[in-house]
Structure formats: structure tokens, C-alpha cells
Amino acid sequence: MSLPPAIEPLRCTNPDCLLPEGGACARAAEFDDPTLECPLLARQDGLAQDLSQLQEALRERLNDTEDKPPLPNTDAAPWSGRHLDEHTTEQLLWRSPARVIAVMGPHNAGKTSYLASLFLQLSNRQCRQLPYRFASSQSLFGMHEILDKIRAWDQSADRGTAAEEPVGQREIIAHTPKQSGLLHFMHLGLRPAAHSDNRHIDVLLSDVAGEYFTEHASRENPEMQAFLARCDGFLIVADTGKLVGKRGRQHDAEIARIIRRVTDLTKQAPARKRAVALCLCKYDLVVDQDHLPPAPEQRAERTAWGPVGDRARKIWTALDQLRPAMPVRIFPVSAFPRRPSGGQPVGVDAPLAYLMQHLDARTPWPRPVQPVPEGCSSFLAMRRWSDQP
């Protein structure tokens, strides 16, 4: 990632940064050379990193010392409630070690529908595989807007279809515009369901236009690569209906190239622990009594997936190259097999539960092993069984 040179003497808006004082960058773990890569350092193109610097820069540009910028709005809500932009994301990353998950896939693969369905399942406490409960969100209003569209779609009476009718390939949620930018996240605050665990975990799920991934798959985009380098997990969304359809080979190649871009990251930072979940979304379009998804222990085998596996050769080849570098699992998902009033989704929480298992892995303290003397009696002898694996 190429950024303008840093202004000397160094100035950084991160209060924990010691770089201006000759110490270490607060985000040294993320960058090989913070003076070249950290976006928080003030840089020579004149763009300020905080409000006061921006105001000063604006004044200079206007060449009018009496032209004061407007006072901050004291009546405004603490946050916008929409998808997090770059500035809000950076603030949140300062506050906590958030888990950043890139939701990747081409246009109309089902990324936003998946996120909406996931939120609905979490809202209704139906995420049985996810051992967390909802604790907070700074993008509730953004989610509210998406749910309003889903509600309107569900209640529309002119479609002539019953609620139990399959949704098929109909577009449920409008396409995420490319103008929303690359750093466009949905925020979820989760709390472990176990009472003994008192943590609050921020999870950022990207909701980015599919064109970005398609373009990056064809030609490496440094901005996209820098974004992916900061992610802890990858949720790759493939359209199963398209995979078995007329453009299946193209879709297979597209997804495979996206997977390979993720594999490239492991070469840059091989020690960093990440995980990948491949979601075969819209799986309801292919499922029937002869083509049920394979059991979890068989899902790594392409041949276990029947006609879906037959059309996904490039994807499996790319996954085989990715597997040595990071854990991968494949999930069949149906975010909206019916309209919401007609039935439940299937498999929506499993990919996130798998990623969180890796992103929130905690190594338990090793149990101390105390030898039990031979020939001992009573209580000491009873301990012997617990030492066995």
C-alpha cells in the first residue's frame, strides 16, 4: 500500500503511539514499516488526520482566517447508526481487539442477504451453534433499513406467491453500491453465552460491493490487498444456483480466484492465524431428496457434494492450496429459502460460529499432572482415573 510520505516531525493521532517520541508505533504488529504504511500518521499531501488539523487545513485553503468551521452539533446522536465508515472503524479498533471478517463474493452472490439473515437469527436467539449473545451494535440503523426492505418484500401482496413458495433467484435486497467504499462494515458486539465469561467482543463484518472482489480477483488492487491483510477471517460467498447453472464455469473460476487472493496473504504474513469459511449460499436451489448436503465430516471431499462438487473443480483446487496455510471449512447455506413469514433459513449461523471458534480461540491452562504413588489408598487412588486421557 503506497501512502504519501509522513510529515516530519512525526505526528500521530493515536494517543498510544510513541513513534513521534522515538518509540514504537501503537500498531506495530500490523505494519512492517509504520512510517510508510500506518494511515494515522500525518502525511505530506496535507490531509489532516483529526478534526482540528482538518479545520486548520481548510482555513488555509480558503485563505480566510475569519472563516471559522461550523461548531460541532451538540444535539447529534453519539454515532450514525449506519454501516461503519473508515474513521469510526479506526476508532473502534483502538478501543478493542475487534475481529474483522471480510465477507467476500461477486455481485449478487448473496453477501448482504446472508448478513441480514444472520442478524435475524441472532435477533431471535436461533443461532444454536453460535455460543454468543447480542450485546451491542453501532450499525443498528443500517440493519434496520435492510430489515425494513425485507419486511416490505415479505408483506408485498402483488407477487402472487404464497409465503411458503421458494424464493429462487429473486433479488431480496438491493445491490450494495460501489460508492459505499471499501471500508464499510456492519458492527456486532457479542458476549459469550457462558456466565463465567465476562468479555465483550467486537466483530466487524464487511458489507462491500461485489465488484470490488471481482476486480481484485482479476487484477490485484493494492487497496483491497491492504484491506484483506487487516482481516482476521474470511467468509467467501458463492452462489450455488449460479454454480450449477449456465454460467457455472465462470462463477467457479471467479470464486477460485478470490480464494487464491486470500492464499496470497499467507505468503506475506505466514505466522498470522486466520480462518476461511466458504459458504455455498442459495443451496435451497439445488437441494432435493437425491442431493442433500454431505455430512460435516465429508464436506472437504468434492465428490461428496454431488453435482455441486462436479461444477466446482477450480474452487476445490484453490482450497487444496489454501488448506496447508489456514483452516478452511465449507458450509451449505440458505439465507432466505422462503419469505420470512414462510419459513426458517438453514445453516446461517454455522460459518460465523466456525470463524469465531478460530478468531476467539482461547488456550486453556494446562492441567497440572501430579503422579499418583503406586500402592496408595483411598483418596489418592481415586485421583488416578482423572489422569487418563
Added chain:
Amino acid sequence: MSDGKILALLGGPASGKSTYLGALADALEDGRLAQLELVGLPGDARALEHLTEPLLDGHYPQRTKAGQRLDIDAHLRAHPAPNSAAAPVDVQLRVGDYDGEEVERLFRDRARGWSDEWRARASADGLLLFLRPRAIRPLVRTGGGDQLSEAERWQYLAGVLDTQTARPTPGRPPSIEDSPEAAFGPGELLDEEIPAPPPARPGQPVHIPTVLAVIELLQFMRHARGLAPGERPAPGTMRVAILVAAWDAASEWHKRGASVYVGETMPLLVDYLWSNFHERDVLCFGLSSTGGDLNDPDYRARYLDDGARGYATWRAGTSNVERSTDLSVPLRWALFGDPALVAQDPARP
């Protein structure tokens, strides 16, 4: 007199705030509340009149108009519990009623509306959160232990499985590897937890949550108090009483209680409160301010003849659902906690 306690009433449009305040004020003026007394009228008592006058005629108070504020500032004397050895506490009760659409406006228009009044509510000692279901959702009838596996749900989509006759797949027994609670049992705190909704069957509808605006408001208020997400305030410093209004219309849920109703119909709100407040600082009440529907002519006639019949119900621990005709119970619980919960407290003649 001790420092005034502040209680904040929150709720969306037509959630029952005005009716509750009116019924409470009427009971205070009549002296019908055993544990709460009105010591002195406020200088400007028009707010009280606005709320109580319609009830005296058997009508609901008019909904608070857009942008209108009704501030009740009353000097009360509160007893935490009947026959309590503790001395009564003088309380300056400041309750503001507001137009419920304001919550929706604040949710949508982030640029303005988060006023000093809202910030003042954020420092309240207790919150009374009014929820009125737009439609009382019927009780979900499910068989015992009917958690279908993911494989069975795919079979259902494929048309292979009939969920009415399917027998659920037994899961593996819990172990200490999952969580301590799985191995050793729930423990005391979980007795008071609002129960989770049952697993949804494949053909059941997906419910779209309607409480996002209220959750966002609670997030704003906690932010104003300097609480980080997930940080629980010290026990007893910020209690949240959830009042399900018009409880008389939800007869099907009476036996199971308001906490079960809230747990099954508003699980997102329940999760948010569980994550951000101590369990003992959250309690669900079923509230009927008037005891029945005043729009029903027969009930209205009985209401005018026999006087007020409002009541509040709650479930404390795993015991039965408790009930009291003392409408001040939710308010006093928000101030004093569990000692204020007394069932079947007889009203004064």
C-alpha cells in the same frame, strides 16, 4: 428530605406511559397505594390533571402530542416493603412523559434530537421501559425437546422430512468442555434469567425485530453515563423494569408470565439487557393500568362503578407468577429492588 431519585420512563408510541402515569397519579391522590404517599402537590399540577381527568370519566388519557412534555415533579414518601423496619424514604419523583414518536425520530434523524433532556434521563436511578405489543403473538405450541438438526432442516427443505412427525435427534450430553454450567447445572443466577425462546421449526416464520429503536436509545443512554458496551453498572445503580402494557389483553400468556412473553417475542432486547445489566437489575412486569379495555362499554361501566382495578404481575425466581393491585410496585422495584415486590398487597379503602 433525601436527594431526589430520578426515574425515566421510556417507550415508543402508544406504549402505555400516559395511561400508567394517570392511573398512578389517580391512586396517589386517592391514597390507595399502601407503600407510596403523595406528600405534597407540585406547584403546577396541570400535568397531573391532564393525565387523571380522562380516567375519572372512564377514558384513556390523550396521547402526548408531538413535542409536548409532561413533567411530573412530586414529593413522595416511599416504603420499600410493608411492615418493614426501615424508615420511609422521602423521594422527589421526577418523571417526564414525552411523545413516543420521539424515540423513532431520534433513531432516524441522528443529526438532532439527542437533547439535554435525554441526557438527563440517562442519569436516572431506574428505567421503566414500556412495551406494548402491536399484536399479541400467539403462544407457540411446540412439542418437548424438538430441536431438529441441520441435516433434518435440509431434509425438510428438500421435501423429505415432515416436521410434524419427525422425532428430534438427541444431542450429545453436555460436558464440562462446553461450559461449567453444562456440567454442574445452572446455579442460582440462572433461576432469574428470562428464558430463551424454543428452537423454531423449519416452517415457522422468521420474526423481524421491532425493538431496534429502543435498544439504540438504551445504547445512547449508557454511552452518556460513560458505560462501555458490555460493561454492567454496579448492582442496584441502574435497574430496568420492563413493563408489558395492556397485559389484560394477553390472557394466553398470564400463566407463564411477562418474562416468558418478553423472552419469546423480544429476544434481541433480552439479549441486550442480559449483556449490559446485572440479571437482578432487570425484571419484567405485566401491567394493566386500568384492569381492562376502557374502549369496551361493559368494562368501562364496571370500571366507573367499582373503581380502579389496575394490577401488575411479575415472576420472581422460579416461583409462580405474582400479582398486586398496587401500581407502584414496578416503580418501587426500580428504586429499591426486590424488597419492593410484595404480592396481593391490599389497596387502601
